[in-house]
Amino acid sequence: MIRILVVTHPYAGNDGNINFELIRKAYDLSKGNSADVKILMMEKFSDELIQLYKRYGGKNFLIYEAEQELEYICYAELIAQVCRKYKPNLILYPGTELGKAIAATIATILHAALIADCIDIQPLNEDKYSFSRTAMNDSIIAKIRCVKDCIQMCTVKRNVFEAKEVCSIGEENIEFVLSDKAIQDNQVPEILETTENIKTVRDCQIENARIIFGIGRGVLKDDIKKVEDLARIFHAEIACTRIIVEEQIMDKSRQIGQSGKMVSPDIYVAFGISGASQHMVGLKNAKKIIAINRDKDAMICKYADYVFIADTHKFIACMYSDFVGD
Amino acid sequence: MINIILCVKVVLSSIVYKNNNIVDKYMLNPFDLYALEQVLEIKRTTECKITCLCMGKEEIKEALVQCKAMGADDIILLSDKKFAGADTYATVYVLAQALKNLDYDIVVCGKQAVDGETGQVPYGLAARLNCICMGAISEIEVLEKNRVIVTQQKDNIKRKLACKLPIVMTYDDCTLKSPTINLMALKRAEKYQVTILKAQDLNLDTDKVGQQGSKTEVYSSTKPEYRKAEPILLQDEMEEMISKIYDILRIRKG
Numbered sequence: 009m010i011r012i013l014v015v016t017h018p019y020a021g022n023d024g025n026i027n028f029e030l031i032r033k034a035y036d037l038s039k040g041n042s043a044d045v046k047i048l049m050m051e052k053f054s055d056e057l058i059q060l061y062k063r064y065g066g067k068n069f070l071i072y073e074a075e076q077e078l079e080y081i082c083y084a085e086l087i088a089q090v091c092r093k094y095k096p097n098l099i100l101y102p103g104t105e106l107g108k109a110i111a112a113t114i115a116t117i118l119h120a121a122l123i124a125d126c127i128d129i130q131p132l133n134e135d136k137y138s139f140s141r142t143a144m145n146d147s148i149i150a151k152i153r154c155v156k157d158c159i160q161m162c163t164v165k166r167n168v169f170e171a172k173e174v175c176s177i178g179e180e181n182i183e184f185v186l187s188d189k190a191i192q193d194n195q196v197p198e199i200l201e202t203t204e205n206i207k208t209v210r211d212c213q214i215e216n217a218r219i220i221f222g223i224g225r226g227v228l229k230d231d232i233k234k235v236e237d238l239a240r241i242f243h244a245e246i247a248c249t250r251i252i253v254e255e256q257i258m259d260k261s262r263q264i265g266q267s268g269k270m271v272s273p274d275i276y277v278a279f280g281i282s283g284a285s286q287h288m289v290g291l292k293n294a295k296k297i298i299a300i301n302r303d304k305d306a307m308i309c310k311y312a313d314y315v316f317i318a319d320t321h322k323f324i325a326c327m328y329s330d331f332v333g334d
Numbered sequence: 335m336i337n338i339i340l341c342v343k344v345v346l347s348s349i350v351y352k353n354n355n356i357v358d359k360y361m362l363n364p365f366d367l368y369a370l371e372q373v374l375e376i377k378r379t380t381e382c383k384i385t386c387l388c389m390g391k392e393e394i395k396e397a398l399v400q401c402k403a404m405g406a407d408d409i410i411l412l413s414d415k416k417f418a419g420a421d422t423y424a425t426v427y428v429l430a431q432a433l434k435n436l437d438y439d440i441v442v443c444g445k446q447a448v449d450g451e452t453g454q455v456p457y458g459l460a461a462r463l464n465c466i467c468m469g470a471i472s473e474i475e476v477l478e479k480n481r482v483i484v485t486q487q488k489d490n491i492k493r494k495l496a497c498k499l500p501i502v503m504t505y506d507d508c509t510l511k512s513p514t515i516n517l518m519a520l521k522r523a524e525k526y527q528v529t530i531l532k533a534q535d536l537n538l539d540t541d542k543v544g545q546q547g548s549k550t551e552v553y554s555s556t557k558p559e560y561r562k563a564e565p566i567l568l569q570d571e572m573e574e575m576i577s578k579i580y581d582i583l584r585i586r587k588g
Contacts, residue, residue: 112457
């Protein structure tokens, strides 16, 4: 029997969506081969949370009651113990910083195959899966498989799989797990000081935005303010490509793509964006893409529903004077 | 003397600078360049030795000379045909075996490589070296023989942490600015011999390296096709385009 383990992000709070997405994906994967799916929770027992996870297809729960958030290494040791006992064929991790740290550690400890930032998982044969991710700066999606007889693991990007609710799933099974070895607390760093930065700008929510204006390298620095003003008028969020973040023009939280966020707007307006695959993968679920670009051979034109061939600077100026005023 | 090992990767310049005129085929991964700049800053005030450790083809040697010119003390290149085609698992194994033969107090890495973008190697290394990996470090405040005090910035929480050495750590940033290198330093660095180590120089099991040692393989690659139909193309008529975009956005709003 195929066994799937879903590692949930502990104390996810408002970011809990990634856990729903993983649980639902595991549920879908289990339908084809009636795999046994276990959901690992590493936080204080909460019936409320279990009921919530059940709505997305969770049925069998393994709970390690940690009273507080732990260092990644503690979670990794615990999961390694769970794996030795439970012997999963496939493990899904959230693509959060913590999830990635845990997964990379387990891959080494348990000699497992690990694929980072997956955008798709499909059954390949009886017990092997195919994992997709964008590859080396090319405009390609690579399909990756495990070639050794070992555990297959992947981290999954947020917002890739849809967190749809399932029909009633029946009574849940809950099993409490204990760590059978004292977690190496001598390795854990000593916290000398914690400060919370109060962010002056409100946290941006591009993941849930219905309209997004994307800014790429083709937009002049002085025009960004204008695009922001336009975005307000159309109730759009502002997002950007990686280069804009690297040049410190915008915050990382607004970056779309392989190393940024996945979004699913109804409309994405791409201002001066060339359309590298790393960026486009973040737009896989965008319903309509409008590209404004000087170059009709730009990659973005291959993805867009509307292609406006124009000088981005002039286009923004024109739009600005029409809708904002001079 | 504190031994810092900086793990670096050399990547194709074309991945970093698209469309620009590229002078050199290879360059240091921007995340690792940032890490190098940071540790060189520490070297100003703390007595330490910086060794850059890299795995790759011999032809990337020239890009590594830059590290020497900037102020790194030593450069080791792990280069062997057997290492080719490695996934992160096999890469971690080779790097860890090389590290085990070196004196190290702290292993520093960039956050990730711009080509692979997995960020898995530092955590894998820490697991192989039986220590922890501290990610998202913005600053090393104190570096002593047995202890380091670092600032870690995760989301909106900033923590000052004291860790017993050895550890692996990663910085949280990268730089696209080419470093200004003193010409004399560059000339001197060009005379420097990069140490090249092959599989036989390292105490390793050759079944665990390169493609053969990898747990994963890319078995197909396809062009992503997200569009369902031919696009509606407009050009030249600015007013027409503006009115069209207004229609699309307004329909959604209404």
